[in-house]
Amino acid sequence: MNQHSAAARILIIDDEESILDGCRQALEKSGYSVITTSVGQEGIRLARENKPEVAFVDLKMPGCSGMDIIDLLSKDLPDIVLIVITGYASIVSAVEAMKKGAYDYLPKPFTPDQIRAVTKRGLEHRSLKIEADRLRAEKEYMEKNFITFVSHEMRSPLVTIQQYIETLKVIAGDSLGKDVYDIIDRCDKRIQNLQDLVEHWLDLSRIENGTFSETKEPLNMVNILEKSMEEMGPLCQRRKLDLRADLKNDLPRIMGDQESLMRVFSNIIGNATKYTPPGGIISIGTDYDDYYLYVSISDTGSGIPQDKLPFIFEPFYRVKGKEERQRGSGLGLTFSKKIMEAHEGKIEVTSKEGEGTTFILKFPRLYEL
Amino acid sequence: MESKKKILLIDDDKDFLMATKLILEKGGYEVFLAEDGKSGVETAKSVNPNLAIIDMMMETWSEGFNVVSQLRTSETGKQIPLIMLSAVDLQGPYQSFEPPEELPTVDMVLHKPIKADELLKHIGRLLEK
Numbered sequence: 001m002n003q004h005s006a007a008a009r010i011l012i013i014d015d016e017e018s019i020l021d022g023c024r025q026a027l028e029k030s031g032y033s034v035i036t037t038s039v040g041q042e043g044i045r046l047a048r049e050n051k052p053e054v055a056f057v058d059l060k061m062p063g064c065s066g067m068d069i070i071d072l073l074s075k076d077l078p079d080i081v082l083i084v085i086t087g088y089a090s091i092v093s094a095v096e097a098m099k100k101g102a103y104d105y106l107p108k109p110f111t112p113d114q115i116r117a118v119t120k121r122g123l124e125h126r127s128l129k130i131e132a133d134r135l136r137a138e139k140e141y142m143e144k145n146f147i148t149f150v151s152h153e154m155r156s157p158l159v160t161i162q163q164y165i166e167t168l169k170v171i172a173g174d175s176l177g178k179d180v181y182d183i184i185d186r187c188d189k190r191i192q193n194l195q196d197l198v199e200h201w202l203d204l205s206r207i208e209n210g211t212f213s214e215t216k217e218p219l220n221m222v223n224i225l226e227k228s229m230e231e232m233g234p235l236c237q238r239r240k241l242d243l244r245a246d247l248k249n250d251l252p253r254i255m256g257d258q259e260s261l262m263r264v265f266s267n268i269i270g271n272a273t274k275y276t277p278p279g280g281i282i283s284i285g286t287d288y289d290d291y292y293l294y295v296s297i298s299d300t301g302s303g304i305p306q307d308k309l310p311f312i313f314e315p316f317y318r319v320k321g322k323e324e325r326q327r328g329s330g331l332g333l334t335f336s337k338k339i340m341e342a343h344e345g346k347i348e349v350t351s352k353e354g355e356g357t358t359f360i361l362k363f364p365r366l367y368e369l
Numbered sequence: 370m371e372s373k374k375k376i377l378l379i380d381d382d383k384d385f386l387m388a389t390k391l392i393l394e395k396g397g398y399e400v401f402l403a404e405d406g407k408s409g410v411e412t413a414k415s416v417n418p419n420l421a422i423i424d425m426m427m428e429t430w431s432e433g434f435n436v437v438s439q440l441r442t443s444e445t446g447k448q449i450p451l452i453m454l455s456a457v458d459l460q461g462p463y464q465s466f467e468p469p470e471e472l473p474t475v476d477m478v479l480h481k482p483i484k485a486d487e488l489l490k491h492i493g494r495l496l497e498k
Binding site: 159169 | 382384385387388389391392395481482483484485
């Protein structure tokens with residue numbers, strides 16, 4: 001939109017009809033659309049209705065304070081440029097008006113050239129201010145969403161590479177030897193890991209942005225755990241692990257975000273599948289007391305050495321075992337901890353090497369009448 | 370011999386077009402490509418595809434929707450199955466995006482990347498109807 005368009009609307013509020021006439025003639029000559037009134041209240045109504053770019057306000061009018069009009073309009077219409085018309089004697093009050101949001105003042109008497117110059121300057125000021133506001137808002141938006149933007153830019157090529165790999169399997173799958181096929185499969189898995197990393201990174205940035213807490217609602221934990229088990233069941237089956245649960249059916253509800261809690265459980269169960277040898281057991285239990293609801297997830301896996309336990313929630317920390325290094329995004333537990341904090345809860349871990357690991361998640365219970 | 374069914378693929382990612390084209394050709398379809406919404410709509414008019422696949426997020430957020438609306442109001446696009454592809458979730462920087470009030474109807478939404486067998490299975494099913 002061109003702010004200098006000839007049809008810029010100028011409102012003039014002054015009790016002297018001769019001033020109104022003079023201003024109208026001077027400004028209409030320059031192509032502005034001019035609205036005038038000699039009554040303060042009427043001026044406020046006209047300003048609200050017509051949203052003029054510039055308004056001239058006489059400070060001294062009978063029965064009405066120009067200062068109040070300035071005050072009101074500057075709050076009401078943030079983009080309006082207010083200019084005070086004032087006698088020489090009242091420069092002090094003109095300064096006062098400028099403190100209240102007026103942009104400039106025009107001392108009486110003035111020539112047509114003077115009012116045109118002040119109007120032009122006011123319109124330029126307005127354009128600059130609008131542009132500056134827009135840039136500031138854009139900058140803030142970019143800063144706030146930087147990680148999100150970067151992640152999306154990263155996700156897009158990853159998706160395309162995955163699609164190419166998928167295509168490669170389809171068009172050349174039969175003619176490839178098993179070893180070549182294995183290499184392609186490994187590429188696919190590594191890209192999937194990278195994509196998980198991007199997803200988790202996005203998740204973390206969302207928590208830090210605070211967009212997360214708005215989605216909380218009363219939740220039934222058993223439902224969520226059952227859904228998580230359904231989701232993770234096939235993976236456990238493939239790894240020959242027994243995923244079992246002992247869920248109390250009289251659990252109090254909690255306030256939470258279902259989707260992110262399911263991600264937390266998937267993360268922890270997923271970790272358990274990585275570190276538990278075939279034939280092992282992953283068991284889920286629930287409990288509650290007067291203050292908290294507890295969810296425990298235990299495995300019969302290799303366990304985590306005591307001296308490593310304090311670090312497992314750090315980003316990109318990995319416990320190196322004897323077996324081939326287990327790969328994940330490196331952010332799964334960091335994310336889980338943040339999510340638990342966002343639920344005013346806690347995640348704790350105990351482990352014994354060679355016997356297994358137990359994660360305990362504590363949620364404040366919801367008190368319902 | 371029965372002539373091959375025609376599929377129109379609209380996406381601004383050239384690589385994604387290539388990869389998906391090869392899958393579709395392997396599935397026995399004749400494939401037409403368009404890299405933006407405008408040429409997609411034009412191609413639809415000239416080749417009369419049996420099915421079209423449209424990426425939701427092209428140059429701008431709403432371009433995919435625009436293409437679907439235009440296809441749905443055109444003579445060729447009125448009847449054919451349309452599949453929309455998405456790779457974004459609405460939580461991200463696009464959360465401020467307001468989908469058009471009247472969402473044009475597509476027959477299916479698939480999330481990228483797409484498994485080859487799933488894609489072919491869905492297309493087969495949609496074309497059978």
